[in-house]
Amino acid sequence: MNDVAPLQTEVPPLAGWWRRCFAWWYELLLLIPVILLVQVVYQLAFQLLTGAAVTAVSANAGLRALNFAVLVAAVFGYFMLCWRRGGQTLAMKTWRLRLDGAGGSRASWPALIVRFLASALCYLPCAPLWVLAWHDRAWLPWAWLSSAWLTAPFVWAWLDREGLLLQDRIAGTRIVSVSKRTRSA
Incomplete structure (x- = not known):
């Protein structure tokens, strides 16, 4: 007969709204710096492969779209690596x-x-719309609307019964507080 009791796994508490907001900022x-580094590598690779000037990327809509896709892919990779390794970005x-999955387990890839x-x-529409508004004032209302839309996950957290951010509610994940002792372990 085994006298050892099963380990009690305690689910960490959900992090407070303000803490999640400040961490987001x-x-x-x-x-x-991540985006700037990727941008430098993209520009250097473009110049080495084509021999064109740096301004060639900004002059061509297709190259601008490719540049944006590369930046989004880099940000995606950054978050996926951090979240999957230990559930934490810097x-x-x-x-x-x-970032935990349901019940305190590690979040799955899906x-x-x-x-x-x-x-x-x-979050993504905000930056391009402000760039467009910078160049053409007709985009300004859309840029302001995207800024308001940027707050949607945090407004959702105020209204959510468990206080989860919108993306956490959709994905079945949670941002939890970690004690200093747990973090170093």
């Missing part, structure tokens, strides 16, 4: 947060992909 700041480590896509629907 910090994540944006940390994404800037910003999440700083704010002692972790859940991570769904979470990224749901997030992208809210």
Whole structure:
């Protein structure tokens, strides 16, 4: 007869709304160097392969679209690697947060992909629309609308019965608080 009791797995508490919000802003700041590095590599590769000037990318709509797709793929890769390795990006480590699947388990690949896509629907339109508005004032109302849409996941969290962000509700994931002891283990 085995006298050892089964281990009790405790589900960490959901991180607070403000903590998730500040971590999100910090994540944006940390994404800037990632995006800039990818942009430099893209521009260098383009120049080496074609011999064209740097301005050739901005002069061609197809090359701009390809550039945008490369940047989105890089951001996708960054989040997938971080979330799958330990459930934390650098910003999440700083704010002692972790992305978990349902019941405190590691989030599955499909859940991570769904979470990224749901997030992208809210966050991705903002930057291109502001760039368009910078060049053409007719896009300004759309840029402001995208900024309002940017807040949708956080407004959803206020209304959600469990306080989950919109992308977490859709993907079946949670952002939880991690104690200092758990984080270092």
